[in-house]
Amino acid sequence: MNIQQFRFVRETIRRNFNLTEASRALYTSQPGVSKAIMEFEQELGVQIFERHGKRIKGLTKPGHAVAQVVERINREIENLKRVSDEFAKRDQGSLVIACTHTQARYALPSVIPAFREQFPKVRLALAEGSPTQLAEMVLQGQADLAIATESLAQTEGLASVPCYRWEHVIVCEASHPLAVKARGKAKVTLADLAAHPIVTYDRAFSGRRNIDEAFAGAGLQPDIVLAAIDADVIKTYVRVGLGIGIIAGMAYDAVQDSDLVSISAGHLFGKQVSRVAVRSGEFLRDYVYTFIGMLTADLNPAEIRAILRPNL
């Protein structure tokens, strides 16, 4: 039994039971993988992979059980490297942040510079995607943490902490009837919004679910003429007159967006809570906790650690 065998088994499963791909991914020869896996099966005395003749098709029943343990071993071995790097490399390393465009564009710019100053040797990477993709990235170990408003708290295998609160705002031109009404101190209603074409976020992003639910709860059918992933796109289409925009409050910049007005919409769509998530049970470098601490003003690093790593 050896560590290579664990890696081979894992990669073969990940690559949909294609030994050739697995071997390529691990920079080794395909016969080597084949042989190692066969020896592994022989040593354990069980067949891990379902074979149709020579083709590997999937996991056998014992294979499922073995694969679970192998996965845990692989993770712990990765943890081992991280643990030792924590001491050996001190504050060198990398931090891969999986986040939505909204986070990358509006939330992180206030945090990243401070982090960079404290850990100049940590290489930073931003990976963007939909909340479910972000969760997947963290689960697969491709990213160290994910930041999003959706999905993270519900995803099995992730541990998450609330990170900050925000609300939606409506953006439109100053001359728009809604802007006029808001200036008159009158509260904008869902019915007001439903009367106009709307540009807002795509299904999976930035509290769009709450928007849909709010309208549905009021028995209204909003006229969403365009859905986009990021507020910049939304604002652009608001500017060309496609409709009114509903975006995250932090995405409205009083200076840069002075040609538009923002009308608070928290009373319509509720408070949104962005969360930051990591893979549960994972060893994380100290600076990851520091980074999360910078994101979440009201929790201290010890609290964060306690929530994200309860059993270590």
Place this chain on the structure above:
Amino acid sequence: MNIQQFRFVRETIRRNFNLTEASRALYTSQPGVSKAIMEFEQELGVQIFERHGKRIKGLTKPGHAVAQVVERINREIENLKRVSDEFAKRDQGSLVIACTHTQARYALPSVIPAFREQFPKVRLALAEGSPTQLAEMVLQGQADLAIATESLAQTEGLASVPCYRWEHVIVCEASHPLAVKARGKAKVTLADLAAHPIVTYDRAFSGRRNIDEAFAGAGLQPDIVLAAIDADVIKTYVRVGLGIGIIAGMAYDAVQDSDLVSISAGHLFGKQVSRVAVRSGEFLRDYVYTFIGMLTADLNPAEIRAILRPNL
């Protein structure tokens, strides 16, 4: 990095940082262990062991962190063998039961034969000790499960289920004043007991704590003239007139002990609950769950599994 290194590190720690002993325990050469550990440290880039010159004295700070992960890896590797044996060996294997003398002598005889019949190829072993020793055996992986009334539920790292209830009984000769009183349907009191010399269990065993607490709660000072680990010894000294005995109810056999009378004492010392414990997070062979199921009449195997292995 390889599996040997993990084993070497673990064994070196277990053997109090003596490489020579560790190498002997693992049936290999001492220079091999030394070299493997040094290479491991080099690869991780941290020093795991504290060295005074050449002597290894303990773990460094990074060593502590590394050792924790290494321990987890070792356990998972052991699990791997068990998982595959579960399928490969079907119902062959071994079952090491750590229990107190009381369990071995009075509780298990009704269970073991049935188990043996169902799994004739499973080698059985009984390891006896005090409840804390039993817990330790399970934690260290020397035993698969522990059965005892004390300690198990409180011990960190163990998962336990209640197994059966029992009560203490008083044993004495039929002519003894207490026996006379009991025959007259009068309830025996703690004060009655305190008036006579008592022979009962040793501090750590079989609900002795409840006995002490009951007397203390009543402000009485019992005259415990002899404390023993097992009921056979206690009954022997009761027979030679050393005093009255307080033993576990199941330890009184109406036939074999017909020269003594038993007086129920549940109202004095409360109900005792024996528990069965396993190391939490451990993979256990199917027959282990079957065995536990035989011990615990009121829980079915699925419930037991759920309690003892919540995250698998």
Place this chain on the structure above:
DNA sequence: TGTTGTTACGGAAAACGTAAATATT
């Protein structure tokens, strides 16, 4: 001075890549 850990070295074993053969779709 005995015990414990490291260095040196050589034979055995294994790991791994290339080439060829074989099976599957």
Place this chain on the structure above:
DNA sequence: AATATTTACGTTTTCCGTAACAACA
């Protein structure tokens, strides 16, 4: 026919034990 897996085989590397050496207590 093209793709995928296993077998064969030889080189290279690693493993591991013995022997010798060094240092602690």
